[in-house]
Amino acid sequence: xxxxxxxxxxxxxxxxxxxxxxxxxxxxxxxxxxxxxxxxxxxxxxxxxxxxxxxxxxxxxxxxxxxxxxxxxxxxxxxxxxxxxxxxxxxxxxxxxxxxxxxxxxxxxxxxxxxxxxxxxxxxxxxxxxxxxxxxxxxxxxxxxxxxxxxxxxxxxxxxxxxxxxxxxxxxxxxxxxxxxxxxxxxxxxxxxxxxxxxxxxxxxxxxxxxxxxxxxxxxxxxxxxxxxxxxxxxxxxxxxxxxxxxxxxxxxxxxxxxxxxxxxxxxxxxxxxxxxxxxxxxxxxxxxxxxxxxxxxxxxxxxxxxxxxxxxxxxxxxxxxxxxxxxxxxx
Numbered sequence: 001x002x003x004x005x006x007x008x009x010x011x012x013x014x015x016x017x018x019x020x021x022x023x024x025x026x027x028x029x030x031x032x033x034x035x036x037x038x039x040x041x042x043x044x045x046x047x048x049x050x051x052x053x054x055x056x057x058x059x060x061x062x063x064x065x066x067x068x069x070x071x072x073x074x075x076x077x078x079x080x081x082x083x084x085x086x087x088x089x090x091x092x093x094x095x096x097x098x099x100x101x102x103x104x105x106x107x108x109x110x111x112x113x114x115x116x117x118x119x120x121x122x123x124x125x126x127x128x129x130x131x132x133x134x135x136x137x138x139x140x141x142x143x144x145x146x147x148x149x150x151x152x153x154x155x156x157x158x159x160x161x162x163x164x165x166x167x168x169x170x171x172x173x174x175x176x177x178x179x180x181x182x183x184x185x186x187x188x189x190x191x192x193x194x195x196x197x198x199x200x201x202x203x204x205x206x207x208x209x210x211x212x213x214x215x216x217x218x219x220x221x222x223x224x225x226x227x228x229x230x231x232x233x234x235x236x237x238x239x240x241x242x243x244x245x246x247x248x249x250x251x252x253x254x255x256x257x258x259x260x261x262x263x264x265x266x267x268x269x270x271x272x273x274x275x276x277x278x279x280x281x282x283x284x285x286x287x288x289x290x291x292x293x294x295x296x297x298x299x300x301x302x303x304x305x306x307x308x309x310x311x312x313x314x315x316x317x318x319x320x321x322x323x324x325x326x327x328x329x330x331x332x
Contacts, residue, residue: 034069035078038098041067045097048160049108051090055079058088058108068101079105089113092160115157120171122153122280123206125245129171129278139164146171148245149199149275152178178281186288191226192271200271201226202279202287207236211305215283220291221298221308230296232265240276 045067049058059072059079068075083105091113095104118136120129130145138160146168152175158167183195192198205218225232238256239248241263257266262273295308297315302325309315 034074034101035082036100036102037069039067039100039104040069041095041097041099043097045095046160047093047095047108049088049090049093053088053090055083055088062101062104067095067099067104075101078102084109086110092116114160116160117155117157118167119155120151120153120278122283123203123277124151124153125240125277126151127244127246133164133168136164136167138162139167141165143168149175149203149278151175151278153278153280175278179284182281182284182288185285187290189223189290189292190288191223191290192287197271198284198287199279200275202283203275203277204232204234204236204265204272205286206277206279206283208234209306212282214305215286216289216291217293217295217308218298218306219283219286220293221295223287223290224293224296226270228296229269231267231269232271234265236276237263237265237272240272245277 045065047058047061047065047067049061056072056076059068059075062068062075063072078101082102086109088105088108089111093108093111093113095107099107116138118132120132124132126146126148129151130143133139133143136158139158139162141163143164151168151171154171154174156167156170156174179195179199183198186198190198192201201219201222204222205215209215209218222232222234224230235252238252238259241259241261242248242256257264260267263276265272293308294310297309297312297318298306299309299315299318299322301307301318302322307318307321309318
């Protein structure tokens with residue numbers, strides 16, 4: 001065989017080896033770039049992972065969202081080969097634009113899900129709880145106004161697409177648990193005879209003072225008045241049947257102070273027929289462990305707090321000082 005022909009055959013054989021090798025290498029590089037290279041997205045993608053979702057299910061979601069190159073099967077294969085097999089977390093995730101498939105898996109395993117929160121402040125009435133939940137973005141469905149006093153004020157997390165009914169149910173379950181816990185720890189000197197009565201009185205305490213240091217003292221005054229069968233004379237109970245907990249925006253009228261509607265604690269002694277707000281933990285605890293005191297009266301002191309009195313004479317003097325402060329402010 002001539003040398004030239006032999007060289008031609010060798011080159012052909014070499015090409016037969018090189019071309020497939022290059023093809024395999026190119027395929028390998030292409031697959032590897034699928035895993036670690038930039039993803040196809042040009043803007044962030046929101047992904048919601050349900051509790052217990054498998055890698056296969058998440059891979060399908062990623063393919064449907066256009067967040068990965070190739071398909072779900074390839075992603076699942078690479079996850080098995082190169083992932084560390086940590087579980088995927090449930091929750092809502094935002095995947096940045098151009099994120100790689102490998103980075104997606106890591107983010108779903110170890111990243112922090114988006115935390116969506118809704119806060120119910122202490123003393124918020126149920127009509128406003130309802131409004132807040134209905135305005136909360138990404139919740140679904142409608143709810144009725146919850147029973148007054150059934151919601152525990154707190155900050156609650158929720159998932160995108162979760163129902164308002166489910167979030168409200170968690171708030172109400174939290175109140176039941178907390179009330180049961182605090183009732184078990186109640187003191188011996190309380191004037192309420194049931195957890196339901198504790199919520200009613202706590203809602204009044206909640207609306208009467210915004211100072212944490214005063215809650216037990218206010219509860220002590222009302223405990224004394226209940227024991228003596230004295231009217232509680234709490235202005236918030238007069239306002240509640242008029243506004244259902246919304247601000248009144250004006251002074252209370254004499255006719256409203258005399259109205260006998262089940263809530264007005266000027267018109268009758270004892271507790272009103274129901275709560276006037278959703279009280280927080282501290283106000284419930286105060287009612288169930290009130291400050292020992294002889295005080296029967298209190299009035300605003302002009303600084304955001306109250307001054308307390310044991311006798312009507314002392315109280316009347318305190319009221320006159322409060323009126324003088326209001327006149328100096330141009331409020332009277």
